[in-house]
Amino acid sequence: MPSPQKCRDVARTVPLPLLRVCIVAVAHETLQFLLTNHVGAFVTNRTTRFVVLNSYANGTALSESHFSLESKILAPLAEGEVLLQTLALSPDPYMRGRMTGVENFFLPQFELRVPLVGFGVARILESRNPAYPVGQIVHGSIEWAQMSNWGANSYLVSLGSLELLDPQIKPHRRALDVLGITGLTAYFGALEVARPRRGETMLISGAAGSIGSIVGQIAKIRGARVIGLAGSDQKCAVLKEQLGFDTALNYRSASLERQLRELMPTGPDIYFDNVGGALTQMVMWQMQRPARVIECGQISTYDQDGGGWTLDIRPIHGQGLSWEGFTPVQFQEFFPAALAQLGYWLRSGKVIALETVIDGFENAPRSLAGLFRGDNLGKMLLHVAD
Numbered sequence: 001m002p003s004p005q006k007c008r009d010v011a012r013t014v015p016l017p018l019l020r021v022c023i024v025a026v027a028h029e030t031l032q033f034l035l036t037n038h039v040g041a042f043v044t045n046r047t048t049r050f051v052v053l054n055s056y057a058n059g060t061a062l063s064e065s066h067f068s069l070e071s072k073i074l075a076p077l078a079e080g081e082v083l084l085q086t087l088a089l090s091p092d093p094y095m096r097g098r099m100t101g102v103e104n105f106f107l108p109q110f111e112l113r114v115p116l117v118g119f120g121v122a123r124i125l126e127s128r129n130p131a132y133p134v135g136q137i138v139h140g141s142i143e144w145a146q147m148s149n150w151g152a153n154s155y156l157v158s159l160g161s162l163e164l165l166d167p168q169i170k171p172h173r174r175a176l177d178v179l180g181i182t183g184l185t186a187y188f189g190a191l192e193v194a195r196p197r198r199g200e201t202m203l204i205s206g207a208a209g210s211i212g213s214i215v216g217q218i219a220k221i222r223g224a225r226v227i228g229l230a231g232s233d234q235k236c237a238v239l240k241e242q243l244g245f246d247t248a249l250n251y252r253s254a255s256l257e258r259q260l261r262e263l264m265p266t267g268p269d270i271y272f273d274n275v276g277g278a279l280t281q282m283v284m285w286q287m288q289r290p291a292r293v294i295e296c297g298q299i300s301t302y303d304q305d306g307g308g309w310t311l312d313i314r315p316i317h318g319q320g321l322s323w324e325g326f327t328p329v330q331f332q333e334f335f336p337a338a339l340a341q342l343g344y345w346l347r348s349g350k351v352i353a354l355e356t357v358i359d360g361f362e363n364a365p366r367s368l369a370g371l372f373r374g375d376n377l378g379k380m381l382l383h384v385a386d
Contacts, residue, residue, distance in 0.1 A: 043125050046074040050115040050145035051364045056101030059305035062372050067365035074149050081151035083126035089144055089382040090119040090176040091371045093299050100307040116144040119181060121172045138162040139175040146361050177379035178346050178353045179339060186214035187338045188331045193324055194270050194294045198223030201264055206274030208235035210379035211296060215272055217351045220244050231374050243352060251279055267291055275300045281312055289320030354378020
């Protein structure tokens with residue numbers, strides 16, 4: 001920003017017409033400084049694009065046609081609000097349960113034709129909240145929009161405050177996988193629910209997905225034998241060669257049942273399930289007491305009428321299995337310690353972040369639909385801006 005002395009020097013040395021030009025230039029420089037450096041900064045172009053759900057998908061596969069991009073002009077900020085520029089967004093499996101139109105999920109259904117909400121990373125462009133200075137990077141629940149006013153939506157605020165991102169987290173999108181809710185789900189699912197012991201065998205479905213890939217690495221740290229199930233030979237190779245799984249099997253193989261019996265004649269000690277459906281029923285019939293099933297997701301069932309999540313409990317009863325479900329929110333008070341441990345494992349190379357990054361906000365529908373087609377290796381992420 002120009003100093004008072006600079007202005008006095010100009011006034012003494014230039015004719016009046018040139019002085020007027022100088023004043024305009026200095027004013028422009030001052031405005032640019034305000035736009036980029038102060039909490040009171042403001043953005044003149046407030047047009048944004050956002051993603052909406054056009055129709056619910058109940059009993060049918062989710063596709064790009066269920067979404068559209070729309071535009072609006074954002075209102076000036078009210079006291080306590082901030083203007084966000086979205087940098088990255090996280091398509092997550094739980095979002096599918098909010099797209100059926102059937103109120104039988106543990107979270108409310110998304111409203112049609114309004115901006116979707118999910119986890120994201122954003123930069124603060126303008127602020128009327130002293131807790132959130134301009135230029136800071138934050139993460140939390142935000143609108144699926146290129147820009148949005150955070151604080152104007154009471155539902156968003158009810159999901160929790162925005163968190164300032166640790167500047168050491170690079171790239172920023174790590175806050176949406178290993179160092180975000182995905183990593184926390186894997187951490188507590190593995191260590192507090194499954195609790196693998198040295199020498200035990202853990203079988204993981206959806207092992208090349210966001211959570212399964214992290215669970216397997218944590219189980220290896222604990223000394224377990226880890227076998228992954230994934231949807232292609234390429235994904236199986238990544239699990240073995242990059243993440244250190246003991247072995248991995250293509251669940252689409254016609255000989256899968258035989259391969260599992262050869263690897264585990266009495267079944268796995270732990271089955272960490274992200275998939276559900278026929279695969280899970282087959283696995284559970286191979287298990288024996290006191291084996292345990294950890295239920296994290298049922299993604300293969302989400303296109304069923306009513307949103308899926310149905311389970312035949314006959315193998316649980318007949319084989320004497322224990323079965324436990326969970327959500328990471330049940331361990332919320334331990335999040336800081338878990339994130340510290342995950343951060344250490346990430347920095348030391350004991351945990352590797354697998355990711356599939358789709359570039360460009362216009363591809364938001366593809367990132368959402370693609371997640372449920374299995375297009376991703378590791379965490380599906382949408383890159384919006386740098």
